[in-house]
Amino acid sequence: xxxxxxxxxxxxxxxxxxxxxxxxxxxxxxxxxxxxxxxxxxxxxxxxxxxxxxxxxxxxxxxxxxxxxxxxxxxxx
Amino acid sequence: xxxxxxxxxxxxxxxxxxxxxxxxxxxxxxxxxxxxxxxxxxxxxxxxxxxxxxxxxxxxxxxxxxxxxxxxxxxxxxxxxxxxxxxxxxxxxxxxxxxxxxxxxxxxxxxxxxxxxxxxxxxxxxxxxxxxxxxxxxxxxxxxxxxxxxxxxxxxxxxxxxxxxxxxxxxxxxxxxxxxxxxxxxxxxxxxxxxxxxxxxxxxxxxxxxxxxxxxxxxxxxxxxxxxxxxxxxxxxxxxxxxxxxxxxxxxxxxxxxxxxxxxxxxxxxx
Amino acid sequence: xxxxxxxxxxxxxxxxxxxxxxxxxxxxxxxxxxxxxxxxxxxxxxxxxxxxxxxxxxxxxxxxxxxxxxxxxxxxxxxxxxxxxxxxxxxxxxxxxxxxxxxxxxxxxxxxxxxxxxxxxxxxxxxxxxxxxxxxxxxxxxxxxxxxxxxxxxxxxxxxxxxxxxxxxxxxxxxxxxxxxxxxxxxxxxxxxxxxxxxxxxxxxxxxxxxxxxxxxxxxxxxxxxxxxxxxxxxxxxxxxxxxxxxxxxxxxxxxxxxxxxxxxxxxxxxxxxxxxxxxxxxxxxxxxxxxxxxxxxxxxxxxxxxxxxxxxxxxxxxxxxxxxxxxxxxxxxxxxxxxxxxxxxxxxxxxxxxxxxxxxxxxxxxxxxxxxxxxx
Numbered sequence: 001x002x003x004x005x006x007x008x009x010x011x012x013x014x015x016x017x018x019x020x021x022x023x024x025x026x027x028x029x030x031x032x033x034x035x036x037x038x039x040x041x042x043x044x045x046x047x048x049x050x051x052x053x054x055x056x057x058x059x060x061x062x063x064x065x066x067x068x069x070x071x072x073x074x075x076x077x
Numbered sequence: 078x079x080x081x082x083x084x085x086x087x088x089x090x091x092x093x094x095x096x097x098x099x100x101x102x103x104x105x106x107x108x109x110x111x112x113x114x115x116x117x118x119x120x121x122x123x124x125x126x127x128x129x130x131x132x133x134x135x136x137x138x139x140x141x142x143x144x145x146x147x148x149x150x151x152x153x154x155x156x157x158x159x160x161x162x163x164x165x166x167x168x169x170x171x172x173x174x175x176x177x178x179x180x181x182x183x184x185x186x187x188x189x190x191x192x193x194x195x196x197x198x199x200x201x202x203x204x205x206x207x208x209x210x211x212x213x214x215x216x217x218x219x220x221x222x223x224x225x226x227x228x229x230x231x232x233x234x235x236x237x238x239x240x241x242x243x244x245x246x247x248x249x250x251x252x253x254x255x256x257x258x259x260x261x262x263x264x265x266x267x268x269x270x271x272x273x274x275x276x277x278x279x280x281x282x283x284x285x286x287x288x289x290x291x292x293x294x295x296x297x298x299x300x301x302x303x304x305x306x307x308x309x310x311x312x313x314x315x316x317x318x319x320x321x322x323x324x325x326x327x328x329x330x331x332x333x334x335x336x337x338x339x340x341x342x343x344x345x346x347x348x
Numbered sequence: 349x350x351x352x353x354x355x356x357x358x359x360x361x362x363x364x365x366x367x368x369x370x371x372x373x374x375x376x377x378x379x380x381x382x383x384x385x386x387x388x389x390x391x392x393x394x395x396x397x398x399x400x401x402x403x404x405x406x407x408x409x410x411x412x413x414x415x416x417x418x419x420x421x422x423x424x425x426x427x428x429x430x431x432x433x434x435x436x437x438x439x440x441x442x443x444x445x446x447x448x449x450x451x452x453x454x455x456x457x458x459x460x461x462x463x464x465x466x467x468x469x470x471x472x473x474x475x476x477x478x479x480x481x482x483x484x485x486x487x488x489x490x491x492x493x494x495x496x497x498x499x500x501x502x503x504x505x506x507x508x509x510x511x512x513x514x515x516x517x518x519x520x521x522x523x524x525x526x527x528x529x530x531x532x533x534x535x536x537x538x539x540x541x542x543x544x545x546x547x548x549x550x551x552x553x554x555x556x557x558x559x560x561x562x563x564x565x566x567x568x569x570x571x572x573x574x575x576x577x578x579x580x581x582x583x584x585x586x587x588x589x590x591x592x593x594x595x596x597x598x599x600x601x602x603x604x605x606x607x608x609x610x611x612x613x614x615x616x617x618x619x620x621x622x623x624x625x626x627x628x629x630x631x632x633x634x635x636x637x638x639x640x641x642x643x644x645x646x647x648x649x650x651x652x653x654x655x656x657x658x659x660x661x662x663x664x665x666x667x668x669x670x671x672x673x674x675x676x677x678x679x680x681x682x683x684x685x686x687x688x689x690x691x692x693x694x695x696x697x698x699x700x701x702x703x704x705x706x707x708x709x710x711x712x713x714x715x716x717x718x719x720x721x722x723x724x725x
Contacts, residue, residue, distance in 0.1 A: 022098035029294040030253075060111075060255035061297070063103030064093060065084040088576075091587065121572040126417070137576055137587060142569040144420065145578035146413065147443050153410035157417025157425070158569060160401045161375050165421070165570045183413075186406040339401060346396045 012049040013070045014058065021066035027058035083110035086120070088140050095134055099293025101252035101278030105199050106135050108255055108276065109168070112262035123166040126155040128175035130206045132199030132278075135170050149179030152187040155194050163193070163336045166266065173200040174212035177233050181213070188242035191270040192335035197262060198235060198273065201280040209283030220287040235275050240328045245270035247328035251277035253300040254324055261326060270334045277304075277322070355532035360524040361386035361428075363495045363531060364454055365394060367502025368426050370533075371540055373452070374400030375425040377414035379407055379433060382466045383522040384456040387428035408433035412440035412453070419449045420577065422545075422568030424506055428454035431464060434473060434480065441515050442481030443579045445602070448513035448556070448563060450543055452505045455517060456525040457632075459683075459710040468710025469522035471632055474687035477517050478661045484599055486606040488512070488613060489661040491519040493635045495529035499536050501658070507541035508613060512605055513563040519660060521683070523633035523712050550574060557584040560601050561608040606662060615658035616667060620646060624653025626722050627675040629668070629692055631657050634681050634713050641718035652722050663691045672696035677725045681705035681713045701725070 014035065023042040035052045039045035044067070046052075056069045087110070096102050113123065123141045127133035129148035136143040146154045155169045176184050176198045187194060203221060204210040211221035211228045214235060218227045239247045246268035250258025258276055265272030279285060279296035290296050307325035310318060358366070364387055368376075376391040378384075388404065395402040405411040411427045418425040429437060434455045444451050459465035460472050473480075477489045488508050492498040502518060509516040546553050546565040555575040558564040564584075567573035580588040581595050589595065606613060619642060621627065626645075630638035635656045645652035655671060657664050672678065678700055680689040689704040696702050705721055707713045 020093040022093070024099035024293045026099065026293055026297060030297070057255075059082075060107065060259075061104055061252065062107070063096065063100055063252075063293075065087060065103065065107065068082055068084070121574070122570050124569050137578070140574055142574055143576045144417070144569075145576070145580065147439055147579060150409060150413040150440065153405065153413035154417040156403065156405070156410070157375065157377060157414030157419075158421055159417075160377075160403055160414065161418035161423035161425070162421040162570055182406055183410055186410070336401075339396075339403075343396045343399060343401075347399055348397045 012046045013052050013054055014046050014049070015068050016044055017066040018043050020064045022064050024063060026061050026063065027067050030061055031058055081114050083107040083114070086110040086113065086140050087138050091138050094138055096131060097282045099279070099281045100131070101201060101293070102132050102135065102199050104252040104255055105197065105258065105276040105278055106138070108250070108259040109197055109262055110139070111259045112266060115259070115263050116266045118166050118266065122164065123168065124158055125168050125170060126151045126158065127170040128172065128180060130172035130175050130204065132172040133170060133175060149175050150183060151175070152180065152183040152194065152196065156187065156192055159192060159194060160336060167194050169194050169196040171196065171198050173198060173202060173214035173235070174204045177213040177235055177238070185238070185242040188239050188244040188271050188273070190335040191243055191245055191332050193269055193271070195262065195265045195272045196274070198275045199278050200235065200275050201278040201284060203280045203284040205280045205283055209287060219284070236273065236327050239273040243271070244273045244328065245330055245332050246272035248326045249275040249277065249324045251300040251304055251324060252279060253297045254304065257324060264326065264329070268331065269337070270332060354534065355530060357528050358495055358531040359386060359528050360495045360498045360520060360526060361456065362390055363499040364428070364502045364518065364520070365390040366533060367499040368452070368506065369394060369398060371424060371503040371506035372542070373424045373426050373506065374398065375415070375418035375423045376402045376427065377405050377411040377418070377425070378427045378429065379405060379411050381430045381433045383458055383525050384428040384430050384454060387454060408436035409440060412437040415451050416440060416444050416449050419451050420569045422571070424450070424510070426452040426454065428456065430456050430458045431460045431473060432462070434476065438481040442483060442485055444515040445481065445485040445487065446579055447577050448566070448602070449515070450509035450513055451515050452502070452509055453515055453517050455519055457519065457521040459708070465710040467522065469633060469712060470683045470708065470710060471521055471634065472684040472687070472708070473519065474660060474682070474684060477519050484603070486514060486603045487517060487661055488514060488606060488659065489517040489519050490615070490658055491632045491660050492524055492658070493632055493656065494524070495527060496531045496536055498524060499531065499533065500538055503538040503540065510541050510543040512609070512613070513543065513566060514606065519632070521632050546573065554584045555586040556582060556598070558601060561604045563605055610662060613659060614662065614664050616664045617656040617658060619654040619656070621653035621655060621671060623651055624674070625651040625676050626725055627653050627655055627671055627678045628718060628722065629655045629657070629678055629680050629688070630682070631660060631688065634683060637713050637715040638681060638718050640715035641722060644715065644719050645722045650722060660688070663695065665695045668692060668695045669697070672699040675700050677701045677703065679703055679705060679718065679721050679725070681718050683707050683713065
């Protein structure tokens with residue numbers, strides 16, 4: 001989790017492991033809903049968690065096993 | 078078997094891996110691990126065999142019995158493992174050079190035998206580990222350190238080669254088509270015979286730079302724009318397919334598996 | 349047993365197969381090459397009958413790789429070849445050496461270099477059997493002089509490879525490989541040694557954690573230990589390392605596990621060496637002629653003796669050095685231009701004279717030839 005909880009109306013379903021992430025930008029570029037953006041240090045940041053549809057494309061296309069989408073679909077199922 | 082994340086099958090102590098930022102190999106590795114999970118393979122009865130090269134470093138990160146062999150020979154080592162203990166699931170990871178250049182002979186014979194191995198080739202069209210030489214899968218005209226004026230060699234279509242040599246399940250995915258790739262590997266694992274899944278990957282560091290392909294995002298976009306699914310391709314003309322490559326399930330034609338045939342001899346001859 | 353065990357006429361190559369099966373070999377991968385092909389053919393026929401598997405691979409390199417793969421599952425495995433194939437196998441032999449995978453490689457030597465004389469004997473691969481693969485690697489090489497010894501030494505080769513987790517080369521030559529002698533397998537029973545396997549929990553297992561002179565227990569692939577095996581220099585955990593102390597320890601341990609256990613590894617035979625003044629040092633088929641020559645020399649009142657290394661590598665230095673103190677002259681007849689003689693000279697260290705009888709025309713050195721030299725010196 002990279003966004004302070006108090007700033008978020010919706011809990012982020014996406015968690016990022018900065019220890020393994022190499023800042024390639026793939027997850028940011030290919031998220032269909034624009035959930036992610038590059039932070040000031042280049043690491044991906046969840047900027048729009050409410051838009052996440054849990055398509056998991058970020059997780060599938062992350063080369064570094066650094067992004068995990070929690071279980072279930074966008075409706076919480 | 079409970080579904081797990083790909084990362085749950087990694088040797089955590091070895092991470093982060095050595096691949097460059099944006100290298101596609103981690104994506105293909107993830108697809109393999111998801112396929113293993115979906116197929117419900119026993120982690121203790123699955124062996125990963127790899128050759129030499131960037132892709133072949135994958136085996137070191139995978140929490141199974143893993144074998145990092147000599148350049149080009151992974152399929153031959155894997156054949157020995159499978160022949161000695163057919164109950165093991167044997168997955169072979171190779172790069173484009175490892176498989177089709179130095180390993181070419183072992184590749185065509187493994188296909189021909191239809192021995193129950195699942196081979197995944199990480200095709201980034203370059204020899205990355207040695208800093209950027211061309212391989213038999215590098216598109217003609219590309220630049221590489223040993224092709225400073227552009228390659229003059231025609232490249233193989235590895236899937237065509239596999240089919241011609243006798244592989245019974247053949248598919249191609251890309252790092253863009255990560256879900257497709259995983260699905261193809263699941264089917265390859267299920268095929269009782271030799272399966273080849275080619276994973277088109279990107280090497281932004283060498284191939285990308287030498288051939289002005291941009292960064293990893295650009296290279297994945299290129300895959301998205303140039304890949305045509307096999308079903309759609311079947312209805313397209315040669316002109317329409319110019320400059321494109323085909324992804325999806327390319328061949329699925331079961332045939333008697335090598336060890337099953339050999340074991341008939343044991344049954345008949347055992348003293 | 350797949351084959352009836354009673355006294356019968358047996359070919360050297362056949363005895364090798366019998367020995368391998370008796371040792372528990374249940375996988376063979378190979379490629380046809382004269383004069384070793386009979387081994388592949390007999391393995392093809394015998395293995396299915398004992399529940400093993402045989403495969404003719406596409407080339408010699410693949411054969412060696414498949415043997416290593418099979419061994420990693422806990423299955424004893426062997427391949428056989430001759431000169432040109434032996435050259436091809438070298439990279440993977442080195443792999444087996446570094447990764448400490450037990451396996452047996454039979455080289456039925458023929459005349460070289462290159463295609464050479466495919467059907468004629470030679471002993472020209474002595475140095476190659478020691479140094480054929482690149483880098484500082486240990487090796488055990490044993491060489492039989494008779495058909496019954498081929499049977500016993502093949503079992504011994506498996507035993508050594510299992511105990512020391514190292515490839516072992518059975519260095520035959522075309523004479524021993526193709527000759528036929530009466531052999532009674534019942535009389536040649538040899539105890540079988542199997543590799544030690546771990547009994548600890550997976551999380552406690554370190555695949556290459558061994559003391560400086562020893563080997564680690566070896567987990568079979570598929571037994572739940574999830575080991576990593578690599579040809580890169582590795583740590584005790586099996587993963588790649590370039591740390592100086594880890595590299596040094598591994599390479600030295602690989603050498604020490606052989607060099608510090610010579611008592612158990614070395615085998616040689618001495619005939620009439622107690623009071624010998626002239627020593628003949630010969631191995632393989634040439635030792636047969638040498639034995640004859642020494643016997644005749646003794647009958648003529650010459651104090652000749654025979655030292656027959658059965659283990660070629662490591663070379664039995666201590667024993668030969670001791671003899672070099674006592675004798676006047678060591679004659680080294682070999683079917684090559686003087687490869688083993690180099691070792692004898694090194695070890696003798698000018699304590700006595702050393703000369704060679706060198707035949708490279710694809711013919712066995714006759715006893716007379718050796719006798720003449722004995723009489724000359």
